[in-house]
Amino acid sequence: MGRDEANTIAAPAGQPRILAFATQGPGGLDEARLRALLERLPARVLPMARGGGRLAAWMGLMEVLSAERPDLVVMEGTGLAGGLAVLALRMRGTRYVVSTGDAVGPWVGQRHAALGPLFGLYERLLCRFSEGCVGWTPYLAGRALAFGAPRAMTAPGWAEAAVPPSQRSEVRRALRARVGIPEDALVVGLAGSLAWNRRRRSCYGLELVRALNRAKREDLHVLVVGDGEGRPRLEAEVAPDKRARLHLAGRVPREEVARWLCALDVASLPQSVDGVGSYRFTTKLPEYQAAGLPIVTGRLPVAYDVPGAWVRLPGSAPWDERHLSALAGWLDGLGAGELAALRERAAALAGTFSREAQVEAVTAFMLDILADGAA
Numbered sequence: 197m198g199r200d201e202a203n204t205i206a207a208p209a210g211q212p213r214i215l216a217f218a219t220q221g222p223g224g225l226d227e228a229r230l231r232a233l234l235e236r237l238p239a240r241v242l243p244m245a246r247g248g249g250r251l252a253a254w255m256g257l258m259e260v261l262s263a264e265r266p267d268l269v270v271m272e273g274t275g276l277a278g279g280l281a282v283l284a285l286r287m288r289g290t291r292y293v294v295s296t297g298d299a300v301g302p303w304v305g306q307r308h309a310a311l312g313p314l315f316g317l318y319e320r321l322l323c324r325f326s327e328g329c330v331g332w333t334p335y336l337a338g339r340a341l342a343f344g345a346p347r348a349m350t351a352p353g354w355a356e357a358a359v360p361p362s363q364r365s366e367v368r369r370a371l372r373a374r375v376g377i378p379e380d381a382l383v384v385g386l387a388g389s390l391a392w393n394r395r396r397r398s399c400y401g402l403e404l405v406r407a408l409n410r411a412k413r414e415d416l417h418v419l420v421v422g423d424g425e426g427r428p429r430l431e432a433e434v435a436p437d438k439r440a441r442l443h444l445a446g447r448v449p450r451e452e453v454a455r456w457l458c459a460l461d462v463a464s465l466p467q468s469v470d471g472v473g474s475y476r477f478t479t480k481l482p483e484y485q486a487a488g489l490p491i492v493t494g495r496l497p498v499a500y501d502v503p504g505a506w507v508r509l510p511g512s513a514p515w516d517e518r519h520l521s522a523l524a525g526w527l528d529g530l531g532a533g534e535l536a537a538l539r540e541r542a543a544a545l546a547g548t549f550s551r552e553a554q555v556e557a558v559t560a561f562m563l564d565i566l567a568d569g570a571a
Contacts, residue, residue, distance in 0.1 A: 216269070233351060267569070
């Protein structure tokens with residue numbers, strides 16, 4: 197990333213210079229979130245290049261940030277190239293804020309056990325030398341404070357667009373007909389990336405396929421919206437006599453996700469109750485809430501802290517035998533009355549996550565950091 201490749205929205209004269217970047221790279225959901233949260237500030241978003249590897253990305257960031265010496269750098273995500281750049285520049289006096297959606301050490305350790313402690317140290321340093329942390333959840337904000345961040349706040353995200361309640365029945369019928377789901381079927385599903393976790397031998401949606409295999413009711417269908425290397429695993433795992441009741445929509449445009457959620461009766465939030473899943477909300481939670489969906493999950497902190505139509509099942513993880521048995525049993529026993537009550541409660545709480553409130557809070561947070569630094 198050279199200086200001429202950056203978005204050239206300059207700060208007005210006399211205003212603070214804020215540079216920001218998303219470690220995920222340009223065009224992704226993290227960058228969209230970053231732009232929205234900083235929209236009221238004189239911030240310039242740098243399109244962090246993904247090609248060329250981490251070293252090239254690190255060098256590109258160092259070039260721009262060293263040359264421009266901003267008053268504040270805002271980093272969305274905890275990618276290594278971006279984190280090492282802001283840590284190096286912090287030694288020269290450049291202040292930064294980090295926005296994080298995962299507990300880095302446990303997340304890496306779940307995939308590569310030997311690397312967990314090393315990335316745990318990286319996470320601690322990132323928090324310790326920051327001016328503050330924007331956690332995607334209050335648990336991540338608290339984790340940052342425990343690691344030495346001088347201040348923290350929470351911005352969990354929001355749903356960009358939801359189908360109005362008056363249109364949901366029509367959209368539901370059309371999408372179910374499109375993929376071959378009967379109108380009166382019970383449909384449980386999710387939207388998300390089907391990334392395969394080799395260590396856990398699991399991915400999003402696998403818990404639903406396994407529950408479908410075990411369930412006795414004939415009207416149960418599973419709908420998964422998303423794609424990734426885990427998709428063939430879902431197709432291979434489903435029982436031959438249940439294959440017609442597994443529907444894989446694949447990757448859909450971001451603006452179409454809200455429509456696909458209308459086809460569901462219940463959304464699954466498959467997270468482990470450990471140092472990874474317990475810290476998360478997941479980016480899809482605001483979308484499920486905005487769609488008025490009941491959510492079935494484990495006994496996670498979020499399922500107690502955030503108002504919603506929650507169904508909390510036992511088990512330490514979506515791949516845990518206790519969770520799978522409980523999920524299949526609950527789906528088998530779910531009656532029309534219970535489902536209607538859950539959906540009524542979910543509809544009443546559809547406005548839980550406010551974009552406007554989060555933008556306002558982040559704006560105040562950044563301005564206070566800048567003011568304290570100028571004092």
